[in-house]
């Protein structure tokens with residue numbers, strides 16, 4: 001079982017990298033903004049500034065290295081997401097989002113959702129502080 005879990009984690013880390021390997025952080029941020037502006041995500045999310053919801057860099061910090069992160073986040077975007085972050089407790093990242101519900105995002109195609117999730121998970125989170 002341990003081996004299986006480790007394998008799955010390894011797999012999800014691998015699958016979250018290829019599209020963006022080699023890109024520098026500026027390029028990753030530029031691509032995220034491009035997609036987020038195009039599909040209206042920017043109304044509620046910024047990369048670093050808290051808006052209606054948690055900044056993408058904090059979402060990255062929470063999910064990097066977690067099994068099936070890409071699939072689960074795409075599901076949240078295309079399905080809807082309710083109160084997950086209340087459970088996560090965003091205070092540990094020093095933010096308090098105004099909204100707890102993300103309606104399902106109809107305008108963004110599945111492949112674009114996957115692309116932005118992969119980009120988000122490629123953000124440099126080494127400077128994100130986590131309060132214990």
Ligand code: HEC
Pocket residue numbers: 036039040041042043044045052053054059072073076077081082083084085086097099100101102103105108113116117
């Ligand atoms: C109307 C505001 C709003 C818009 C527009 C919006 N979001 Fe969100 N988003 C939220 C809120 C609120 C949450 C937290 C939901 C929760 O706690 O379950 C969230 C959560 C997320 C998460 C984390 C989901 C999880 O499972 O933890 C991702 C990734 C995300 N949004 C990406 C996007 C993308 C990409 C778009 C554009 C296609 C988008 N959002 C548009 C409000 C929004």
